[in-house]
Structure formats: C-alpha cells, structure tokens
Amino acid sequence: MNTGLPFPDISPELFSISLFGIEFALRWYALAYIAGILIGWRIAVAAVRRNGLWRDEKPPMRPEQVEELLTWVILGIILGGRLGFVLFYQPEYYFANPGQILAIWQGGMSFHGGLIGVIVAGVIYCARASIPLRPALDMMALATPPGLFLGRIANFINAELWGRPTDLPWGVIFPGEAAQDCGQASGMVCARHPSQLYEALLEGALLGAVLLWLAFRRGALKAPGRVAGIFIAGYGTARFLVEFVRQPDAQFIEPGNPLGLAWHMDGYGLTMGQILSLPMIALGAYLWITARRQ
DSSP states (O other): OOOOEEOOOOOSEEEEEEETTEEEEEEHHHHHHHHHHHHHHHHHHHHHTOGGGSGGGOOSSOHHHHHHHHHHHHHHHHHHHHHHHHHHTOHHHHHHOGGGTTOGGGOOOOHHHHHHHHHHHHHHHHHHHTOOHHHHHHHHHHHSHHHHHHHHHHHHHTTOSOBOBOOSTTOEEOOSTTTTOSSOOTTOOOOBOOHHHHHIIIIIIIHHHHHHHHHHHSOGGGSTTHHHHHHHHHHHHHHHHHTTTBOOOGGGOBTTBTTOOSEEETTEEEOHHHHHHHHHHHHHHHHHHHHHHO
C-alpha cells in the first residue's frame, strides 16, 4: 500500500508550560471533553427553557437543576468510562495491577462504559430530586452528540483508534510503528481508514442534527423516551457499522484471529465494540417503541 493522505502535522497539545519543574499541558482531548460538556449543557438549558417542547408544557427540570445534574454526569463519564475500559477491554491486566485502574492520565476510556455511567448518574440524580426519568434521559441524549463529535476529532488529532488498512483514496498514513505495521512490502507505507472521522460524522454530526431537528421542529420531546431511544439505537448502529473498518484493540488480535474478533466461530464473529453495541440497539428500540405507545 503506497498511496494515501499524509497525516496532518497537528500536535496533540495546544500548549504546555513548566512551573516549578513540572510540565503542564493542555491537550486537544481534554479540550474536547470540556467543550463537549459545555455545549451539551447549553443545549439542555435551551431545551428546558422552552416549555412548548415538552408534554403538557412541563420540562423535566429547571435550568439550575441542569447545572446540578452536570456534576453527576461528569462523574458518570469519568468513572463509567474508565471502569468500562478496565472490564470490557483489559480485565486481566488491571485485575493483576489494581493500582493502575485509576491511572486515567495514562489513557484508556470506554464510551459504552461512560454511557452506562451517565445513565446510572442520571437515574440516581432523578430519584433524589423526584424528576421524571424518561424526559430527563431525552434531555441528556439531546446534549450528548457535540461531545461525541469533538471527542472523535481529538482521537484523530492524537493519531489513535485508527482503522484497518485500506486502498481507498482517502486512507490516511498515520504515524507510528504500530500504525505502519500492516504486513505491507518493505519500503511501502500503510494507509488506514480514518475511522475516528467516520464516527465523528455519524455519531456526532449526523445523529446530533437529527436529534435537534426532531426535538425542536418535530415535537419529539412530547413523547418521553423517543429522543433517548433514537440516540441510543443510533449510536449503537453507527458504532456497529464503523467497527467493520476500525482496527480492534491489540489484545484481541491473535495468530488465529487476525481480525481481532472478541467472539468468533469459523472465521465469522463480532468485535468487542459490536458486542457492546447490540444491547444499545435493543434498549434504544425499546425506548422508541414504548414512547410511540405513550
């Protein structure tokens, strides 16, 4: 494979400063988390301030309660995302090295785990504040895609989570020994699917635009659970499809399993991302169907 687009020369760090001998850096990935949370917060506040969007013109919470929920959501993202990565992707390593479980600064977060963490945090907060759960989940789902979009863009800038080798004209030549190790002939480069950008467009831009249109133009928030169902099923479907061209985690690749399938039989199977996406599709379909019945 000797064709492909060169990886853009973008540093993972916006800037770094040294104070008292300690190096502090602001990375694109951290900025993506911060910007995604802030944009999602403003979308949620804008939604609850428009009574006409909700059933019986009753938003699930007040704007100041959205700010309180934000703290719970941040905890859910961090704890759920980290524990999901530990349990879903590298349980043997972390059970043998429990001291590394909380070493988030070394990398390793799972979206599926983060989603579970956010749902659990939302359920706990709604129960404590006597807030109806389904409308609150709709509001949270409406606010999530911007963070997904920015997070996947940051993955691309970090040159991580790249896709499988490809001959397509938009394949990207990612830097690093691991990215360039795809069995090509000596002296040739390896171009890979920019799967981070596929996910940014599908899970972030497209899904986010659909949810905003349904909520603000089509009255979808009047059927509690509909927006949350479409988001969960939509993300699960997009992730399931992108997994076909996304490079699996190294721990799943074995001599008899070059595709890195977490479950397989006679050469056919599913990646871990696809396995985790199937329950999301089922849950999203359930929420959407029951919302229609309401």
